[in-house]
Amino acid sequence: MEDAEKGSQERLDSAPEVGEDAVTSVGPSPPPPPAITEEERQELQEELDKVEDEIQTLSQVLAAKEKQLADIKRKLGVTALNELKQNITKTWQEVTTSIAYRRTSETLSQASLKATAAFSNMGSAISRKLEDVR
Structure with missing residues (x-):
């Protein structure tokens, strides 16, 4: 009985986490990343920071554009019902x-x-038949 519980617990533990790829979590472990020098790691970290900053900036620009769009639609009197x-x-x-x-x-x-x-x-035929019956 304990073996069955242990086996089911192992299956639960191996379930993919949110954002985790189910295929890679079930298959063999991926090879460890290649060894990188401290300089390469620093460059990659800087690149990562830069990309994250760009994403943040783009998100802010998008939010501003969406607000601008909503303002223009409001000024034009365009409502969701009108669009529908x-x-x-x-x-x-x-x-x-x-x-x-x-x-x-x-x-x-x-x-x-x-x-x-x-x-x-058909109506004419029925009328004629009824007249014949009289």
């Missing part, structure tokens, strides 16, 4: 101008005309 209406209108226009929609519409129109004619003929 515009998107629905545009999508509906694209659907109604599509070849598939036009063909389907034409087919249903023809079927409707034929069904109307058939019902009319």
